[in-house]
Amino acid sequence: MTIPTRAPAPAPALIPVQVRAQAAAVRAAYALPRPLRRLIAGAPVRRDGQRLALDAQLLLSLQRISGNHLVRPAGVAASRVGLDHGRHLVSGPVIEPVATREIRIPVEYGELPATLYTPDGLAAPSGLLVFFHGGGWVLGTRTSHDNTARFLARHAGVRVLSVEYRLAPEHVFPAAVDDALAAFDHAHAEAADLGVDPDRIAVGGDSAGGNLAAVTAQLAVRRGGPAPAFQLLFYPAVDASRHRPSRELFADGFLLTSAHMDWFADHYAPEGVDRSDPRLSPLLTPDLTGLPPAYIATAGFDPLRDEGEAYAERLREAGVVVALSRQPDLIHGYINYLGIGRRFREATAEAAGALRLALSPNA
Structure with a gap:
């Protein structure tokens, strides 16, 4: 059938103000000149013969700053809400x-x-x-x-x-x-x-x-x-x-x-x-x-x-x-x-x- x-998708008005502000901050960070993005991300990360992409390292740095972790200490329900909010930071316009x-x-x-x-x-x-x-x-x-x-x-x-x-x-x-x-x-x-x-x-x-x-x-x-x-x-x-x-x-x-x-x-x-x-x-x-x-x-x-x-x-x-x-x-x-x-x-x-x-x- x-x-x-x-x-189904939440209307923009339903996105918490804090999440919208974080999304704007993430977009602004990625729009910065490369030297400034590198400054925020930190020194290049190398492990197992690989070098982490700046885009990925910047994301991890912003995650640490914001506290938006994949799994929340409060449990399953809080982690699900966190993931839903987090998508607004990284997935981009529809x-x-x-x-x-x-x-x-x-x-x-x-x-x-x-x-x-x-x-x-x-x-x-x-x-x-x-x-x-x-x-x-x-x-x-x-x-x-x-x-x-x-x-x-x-x-x-x-x-x-x-x-x-x-x-x-x-x-x-x-x-x-x-x-x-x-x-x-x-x-x-x-x-x-x-x-x-x-x-x-x-x-x-x-x-x-x-x-x-x-x-x-x-x-x-x-x-x-x-x-x-x-x-x-x-x-x-x-x-x-x-x-x-x-x-x-x-x-x-x-x-x-x-x-x-x-x-x-x-x-x-x-x-x-x-x-x-x-x-x-x-x-x-x-x-x-x-x-x-x-x-x-x-x-x-x-x-x-x-x-x-x-x-x-x-x-x-x-x-x-x-x-x-x-x-x-x-x-x-x-x-x-x-x-x-x-x-x-x-x-x-x-x-x-x-x-x-x-x-x-x-x-």
Whole structure:
């Protein structure tokens, strides 16, 4: 069932005055001459043979000054509000012209909300990206990733279906997995209504959303029948069973911390959950043959970097076509920072180009 309407977004008047003031300060900081931006950001940061981009370092410095941290001490509700407010600082003006349409996906417990984004002038049938937002399975919404979905739709020349899957701790593992697979199945079954080619449907997402996309691809392939044509995975979380070197190298100071990752995992996969379950840790799936081609992006200064790259290597060993793109100078979450600087947009545009190519009618 579809309901023609605009995607939900807070009116500017509803944005707290303090948040609007912080957003203006962030824009002003990024408009400064480079020497002044460097002065605010501090001396260049080098680690593991990489140099942090000035755009990323300035963001981290402004975050420390403002106190806008990813996870708030007050708990889940406060962290969700903080993320919603934070998006106004970094996502930029709404990307237009992109039409939106509200979708209701039937599931056993009722309906799963989603938003369909269609860039202006895109003919039907087109390719489609079924997109799962990041946020550690605890935070994030379609609204928090609204401009990201718009950017990918416009720059890849595809429709994007952004899914409001259930979050923890209200709904623990594997609720989000069930919703993600249901969303892909609905997109395939209702392709004509959505204006898409059922043979050109990709799954994708960032961080926890990348996890859900990877798991959806695996489950769809293993059961037989409809499966995604492509995977677009941004710094995916793919192994909750162990720590790799990047988890220690970038444990603190680069937005997503090791402590944050524990906090997210404890909410989504609490005591009693087997964290080696491939539906939580898709890197541990014994057989990865037959999966769709993938573009996997990692960020150099990210605790998740090494597991994402390990997943790319395992896919290659299984004969899957993989493009691994490490953005060595960036931090976790970069596809959400499209309104500040240029480096974040450059990296996200590269991924959009890969998606465009993969879902081209002649691919």
